[in-house]
Amino acid sequence: MAPYQLAPDPASPGERLTVLDPATGEAFDEAPDQRAQELDAVVHRAHEAWRSWRTDPAARAAALLASADAVEAAGPELAPLLTREQGKPLTESYAEIARTAARLRWFAASAPETRTIADGRAVHSEIRWRSLGPVAAVVPWNFPLQLASAKFAPALAAGNTVVLKPSPFTPLATRLLGSVLSATLPEGVLTVITGREPLGALLASHPGIRHVTFTGSVPTGRSVAAGAASGLARVTLELGGNDAAILLDDVDVERIADRLFWAAFRNCGQVCMAVKRVYAPARLHGRVVEALAERAKAVVVGAGLDEGTELGPLNNAAQLARVERYTARALADGAGAAAGGHRLDRPGYFHAPTVLTDVPPDSPVVTEEQFGPVLPVLPYGTVDEAVEAANATLFGLGGSVWGTDLDRAEAVAGRLECGTAWINHHAELSLAQPFAGVKESGVGVAGGPWGLYGNLSPFVVHRPQEGRQ
Secondary structure, eight states, X not given: OOSOOOOOOSSOTTOEEEEEETTTTEEEEEEEOOOGGGHHHHXXXXXXXXXXXXXXXXXXXXXXXXXXXXXXXXXXXHHHHHXXXXXXXXXXXXXXXXXXXXXXXXXXXXXXXXXXXXXXXXXXXXXXXEEOSEEEEEOOSXXXXXXXXXXXXXXXXXXXXXXXXXXXXXXXXXXXXXXXXXXXXXXXXXXXXXXXXXXXXXXXXXXXOOEEEEESOHHHHHHHHHHHHHTTOEEEEEOOOOEEEEEOTTOOHHHHHHHXXXXXXXXXXXXXXXXXXXXXXXXXXXXXXXHHHHHHHHSOBOXXXXXXXXXXXXXXXXXXXXXXHHHHHHHHTTOEEEEOOSBOSSSSSOBOOEEEXXXXXXXXXXXXXXXXXXXXXXXXXXXXXXXXXXXXXXXXXXXXXXXXXXXXXXXXXXXXXXXXXXXXXXXXXXXXXXXXXXXXXXXXXXXXXXXXXXTEEEEEEEEEOTTOO
């Protein structure tokens, strides 16, 4: 038996959420399908826990460090469960758990800085920082634990409490994580709730919530923001991307092919900041397509728990249908599949790793976020044309430029309309850096000290200087 036990279900036996294994498409477990009427009690407990949690920064830091140790120790229970409900290879589940523990440690060592205002007046003024109160964290299914920790670690470090709602597709590992952390955090400091919509929307609009942090689609993000506005709660929204990779004419195709492939296909392409479009110089276009197609045909696709699997299934039937629809539309409009182009004839939500060529630039697989293992490769004539095409999207999360002349590549990267630009790599983030998008990719900043301060409110204290009354 696993050493960690889930908390008793708050829902009645009839209120259940069926969880499917994306490698088979079959049900394998259940979670509580909690109801709106339970939110008042949950948020009230979070508010009561906040009263003491906010008062002792040293105790918070110690609890977060203990939490990191507990997460690592629970890896053998968490990782297989995460793979079973999400679909990713087991090695990637362990990596997600490691990232969760690392983020807890990073924020345990973070503290807001009290600052003095020197403005020439005979007044001593200090900027101090106060926590906000209960925070709602609503998390999608692609990185359930990693994205949860990106929200709750800075919120807890800042002295807030958190109510965490995972996707109904991936509730199990998050519930288990909540049980693991219940041994290291005071009661009510972190509460996991599970259920179908509109549970997340109702949580975001609850009057007791002071900050809503959400990762997901643009339409849902708009709804979350509207709900949060009813209580004037702060919002942080990460709403996806349509990241472009621009290959310059001096790029070494074979040298960068592996990095570029995995920047697009890791986690079966279900990464908000994955490469979703490649722009290659016309004279190199064929070589780029060939190199990526070669890797797509060779990658081992299978169930995440199977040894040797490199690419798992898509997480759910709706996402598989979306990827199929975008691919079929591109092929119908004249694109060719250099690799893949179809779902796999097997149980579960598997789609062949697909590299598309001759794709019309206005095809939805180019203009929208496909969020799956399908990559269009488009030729360009001049760098100006490539930059214009890369920026011709409503998204602005990330982008990358690939080439041998790093100064030239950096100059091109500086023209991209996005929150993060990489050179000769993509989708690599440090815990210390800010993470934010422009345009419809989001509102607010996560990561690093910016993520900490986003969970705090400034409190200014003025007093006369010594000798003055």
